[in-house]
Amino acid sequence: MDITRLTAEEIREKIEKKEVSALEVTRAHLDRIREIDGDLNAFITITEEEALEAAKRVDQKVKNGEKLGKLAGIPVGVKDNIVTKAIRTTAGSKMLENFIPPYDATVIKRIKEEDGIILGKTNLDEFAGSYSTESSYFGPTKNPIDKERVPGGSSGGSTAAVRAHEVALALGSDTGGSNRQPASYCGIVGIKPSYGLVSRYGLIPLSNSLDVVGTFGRNVKDATLLLDVIAGSDINDPSAMEVERVNYLESLQADIKGMRIALPGEYMNMPMDSRVKEKVLEAARLFEKLGAKVEEVSLPHAKYAWATYYLIVVSEISSAMAKYGGVGYGYRTEDYETLDELYIKSRTEGLGEEIKRSIMAGTYILSSQEGKKYYEKAFRVRALIKEDFDRVFETYDVILSPTTPNLPFKLGESVKNPTEMYGSGIFNIPANVAGLCAISVPCGYADGLPVGLQIMGDRFKEINILKAAYAFEAELSLGGEHSGI
Amino acid sequence: MTREEVLQVADMCKLSLSEEEINIFMGMFTGVMEQVKELDELDTENVEPLYFLNIKDKPYREDVVEESLDREEVLKNAPEEEYGYFKVKKVME
Numbered sequence: 038m039d040i041t042r043l044t045a046e047e048i049r050e051k052i053e054k055k056e057v058s059a060l061e062v063t064r065a066h067l068d069r070i071r072e073i074d075g076d077l078n079a080f081i082t083i084t085e086e087e088a089l090e091a092a093k094r095v096d097q098k099v100k101n102g103e104k105l106g107k108l109a110g111i112p113v114g115v116k117d118n119i120v121t122k123a124i125r126t127t128a129g130s131k132m133l134e135n136f137i138p139p140y141d142a143t144v145i146k147r148i149k150e151e152d153g154i155i156l157g158k159t160n161l162d163e164f165a166g167s168y169s170t171e172s173s174y175f176g177p178t179k180n181p182i183d184k185e186r187v188p189g190g191s192s193g194g195s196t197a198a199v200r201a202h203e204v205a206l207a208l209g210s211d212t213g214g215s216n217r218q219p220a221s222y223c224g225i226v227g228i229k230p231s232y233g234l235v236s237r238y239g240l241i242p243l244s245n246s247l248d249v250v251g252t253f254g255r256n257v258k259d260a261t262l263l264l265d266v267i268a269g270s271d272i273n274d275p276s277a278m279e280v281e282r283v284n285y286l287e288s289l290q291a292d293i294k295g296m297r298i299a300l301p302g303e304y305m306n307m308p309m310d311s312r313v314k315e316k317v318l319e320a321a322r323l324f325e326k327l328g329a330k331v332e333e334v335s336l337p338h339a340k341y342a343w344a345t346y347y348l349i350v351v352s353e354i355s356s357a358m359a360k361y362g363g364v365g366y367g368y369r370t371e372d373y374e375t376l377d378e379l380y381i382k383s384r385t386e387g388l389g390e391e392i393k394r395s396i397m398a399g400t401y402i403l404s405s406q407e408g409k410k411y412y413e414k415a416f417r418v419r420a421l422i423k424e425d426f427d428r429v430f431e432t433y434d435v436i437l438s439p440t441t442p443n444l445p446f447k448l449g450e451s452v453k454n455p456t457e458m459y460g461s462g463i464f465n466i467p468a469n470v471a472g473l474c475a476i477s478v479p480c481g482y483a484d485g486l487p488v489g490l491q492i493m494g495d496r497f498k499e500i501n502i503l504k505a506a507y508a509f510e511a512e513l514s515l516g517g518e519h520s521g522i
Numbered sequence: 523m524t525r526e527e528v529l530q531v532a533d534m535c536k537l538s539l540s541e542e543e544i545n546i547f548m549g550m551f552t553g554v555m556e557q558v559k560e561l562d563e564l565d566t567e568n569v570e571p572l573y574f575l576n577i578k579d580k581p582y583r584e585d586v587v588e589e590s591l592d593r594e595e596v597l598k599n600a601p602e603e604e605y606g607y608f609k610v611k612k613v614m615e
Contacts, residue, residue, distance in 0.1 A: 135599075137598065139591050139596050139599075232575050246574055272583065276574070279581065340560075341560065341564065343557075344557055344561050347554070347557070364608050364610060365599070365600060366599035366600060366601075368601075369601035373611070375611070376611065379610060380536040381536045381537065381538050382538070384536050385538045388537075394550065397531055397532065397537070397547055398550065398551070398554055400531050400534050401531045402554075404531065404534060407555065411558045414561050414566060415558075416573050417566035417570070417571045418569075419571070420571065420572035421564070496575075
């Protein structure tokens with residue numbers, strides 16, 4: 038038995054039945070990481086010692102006949118913008134190269150409480166601010182399906198690690214598609230929860246009104262299991278809401294007869310790779326076969342989502358990045374005469390190109406007369422975009438679209454053609470702007486490269502998208518599921 | 523977008539730019555403003571801005587003193603510290 042080929046659900050079961058120990062599971066995955074990660078570069082930090090200790094505690098519980106947590110013995114990867122107590126957390130930046138957080142993020146606490154085994158911190162675009170994982174200070178991650186291509190981003194380390202069986206589950210974060218786009222590019226399942234379902238306490242902020250913590254797995258059930266563990270309000274995060282808790286995993290069922298599914302005409306008419314479009318239309322037909330009702334709808338403000346998102350995100354980035362000045366924590370320049378010089382040199386040397394561009398753009402928007410006008414307007418258009426969705430969700434349970442308009446692009450290509458990279462999030466950003474939940478689920482392969490289907494749901498109606506994805510996955514047998522490494 | 527305007531923004535950001543970067547940003551700002559101008563097509567005069575999606579239903583809690591992070595632990599991340607404070611060079615003469 039190759040333990041790394043097991044699903045999270047199977048690992049948990051086998052540990053409970055004493056067919057395998059948590060220590061064996063952990064070692065098998067650490068061996069896998071040692072074997073392939075030098076080349077793949079999905080991890081920035083591997084926490085071998087802590088993982089082995091945690092595994093031993095689980096095995097002790099099994100031995101004592103104690104109740105096991107929901108994630109007992111399951112290896113988990115954590116995106117390196119989520120703080121972990123006493124474990125270096127870099128956000129993929131030189132600025133935080135030596136940052137050792139003094140506390141655990143709420144989502145990390147919850148994983149530990151449920152006996153999950155954290156194997157390490159995964160690579161990402163610097164501060165989660167791009168779409169290919171190439172802007173990481175720690176070098177790019179490769180796509181396990183085709184190592185000449187990017188894994189997507191910003192959560193590319195997490196999705197590559199899950200795809201390559203280095204871990205069974207992983208955490209990511211999603212500000213404008215950072216969970217869904219890389220899940221699609223790596224052919225796995227990625228969930229972006231509704232804004233406010235999961236605590237952001239301990240998530241290093243990129244954009245406060247858009248960021249969410251999300252989950253990855255190689256199938257819908259596994260990604261759902263991790264969501265079940267991390268969801269819920271938190272005294273430390275006022276934006277994490279008290280919502281009625283649904284046990285997602287127990288509510289999953291493959292019967293979706295009568296489900297009302299919307300296919301937005303505006304999305305399907307946007308420029309995209311014809312192979313992607315074809316797969317998504319096939320997926321829509323498959324839903325009909327399963328007894329769902331699929332109809333075309335209109336989201337009149339869809340074309341304004343990008344400008345709206347851009348104005349909000351860069352403005353919030355410029356504000357979130359203001360705290361890095363070489364004083365309290367983070368990189369400090371070696372050579373300075375004045376306090377001002379300390380700030381300028383520390384920031385100029387410690388931050389990368391991509392994030393500097395966002396800081397500059399955001400500062401310009403927030404400080405210029407014209408910029409401020411559009412900043413204010415963006416929040417009004419945001420209300421209109423949300424109204425579009427509210428109207429659709431009065432009648433429909435979920436909305437279908439491609440996850441990305443394109444297939445994974447080659448490493449280095451985004452420098453030559455940044456428009457393609459930024460455009461890859463076009464179907465993802467509306468869910469962030471309106472606070473909706475969404476999932477990316479594999480829907481086939483085109484010329485050996487994975488295509489993702491995005492299913493969006495109303496705020497806090499995660500169960501609808503999970504059910505739809507689960508039913509879809511159960512029906513679709515994917516050829517090429519085990520392609521790549 | 524002028525060179526002076528770019529340098530002014532860089533000053534606010536506490537970033538120092540190379541000549542190459544100054545040129546990139548001059549082009550970028552112009553491009554950005556062109557892109558966002560498409561929002562002009564929409565009349566939003568009577569639309570309330572949506573800044574945050576939720577906060578309003580948040581229950582209040584008692585204001586009780588709780589243990590916070592350990593000072594020594596936190597200061598371990600400071601590039602320089604002294605007497606339990608962050609240390610920088612003299613700010614005023």
